[in-house]
Amino acid sequence: MSKAKLIPPLWDVPREFHERLGDRPGRQRVMLSDGHLFFVLHAPPQPDETTRTARLFWRKPDGSWQSTQTGNGLAAFEAHIEDFGKQVDSCDVMEHAAATAKEYYKVLERISPLKRASANLHHVLEEARRLLPEDRNIINLRDQAYDVSRTAELLYDATRNGMELAQTRRAEEQAAASMAMASSAHRLNLLAAFFFPLATLTAVFGMELNSGWETKYTPWPFLFVVFAGLMAGAILGAFVAQRPKK
Known part of the structure; x- marks a missing residue:
């Protein structure tokens, strides 16, 4: 055995x-x-x-x-x-x-x-x-x-x-961190939307265009461009800030 x-x-x-x-x-x-x-x-x-x-x-x-x-x-x-x-x-x-x-x-x-x-x-x-x-x-x-x-x-x-x-x-915790990051990104987008028109306008008018308008009635043309840019930025920022409808 x-x-x-x-x-x-x-x-x-x-x-x-x-x-x-x-x-x-x-x-x-x-x-x-x-x-x-x-x-x-x-x-x-x-x-x-x-x-x-x-x-x-x-x-x-x-x-x-x-x-x-x-x-x-x-x-x-x-x-x-x-x-x-x-x-x-x-x-x-x-x-x-x-x-x-x-x-x-x-x-x-x-x-x-x-x-x-x-x-x-x-x-x-x-x-x-x-x-x-x-x-x-x-x-x-x-x-x-x-x-x-x-x-x-x-x-x-x-x-x-x-x-x-x-x-x-x-x-x-990860969801809260993601929401905080999304909120920060949203605020950055608002700032970008607010200043984008102004930056565009100032860039355009900063070109060497000898129209004479930029030197006439100084400084009112400059102030007008700044005001118009800020107003356009505010309108665009308000549009971006709108939350999508559920």
Whole structure:
């Protein structure tokens, strides 16, 4: 019989477990055979992690436990759940410090895989409780996993809401800035419209046209040109300032 590579060679587990376990952990699950309860679980996932690290736990028919983690017995399983809790607490600290959509997104990158993995862990322990309903230790483990899973779910929702709020606030700030820029451009257009006729007239009359009119009755021709230019600018500016009808 070929043995699964993930199962420690010194573990005398039923053959069925070797047959159902490949070279990679696959999904989190629990198996029961001849009173042996075998857990295939995942370590708390990290951001951008493409593969999952397996953590195996074996409950013998006499109620004793073994694990591939540091330590033996039931404490190793409890430490596994605590690892998830510590990761979720770390994300909670990040969420409280987040203020921008980018910072909230970093929290989501961490909490999203933790949310899924902790929920699957709770489902596995719920299945284990169904397989061995008389084991109080499994019930306690299930309740601990539920607390972690629920906390991760609430934190995920809070982070997502915070990110959406930050994005909305940023969009409002950008809209206000755009309106301010549009208002400034509008005022510049008004100034340009006001002085454009005057600039045009003065440019035309500044040409070397020896009509004699520019020197006759000085300075009234100059003042007349200035006044006519300003009046034309005011009329054109009023036309530009009109808002389009809705």
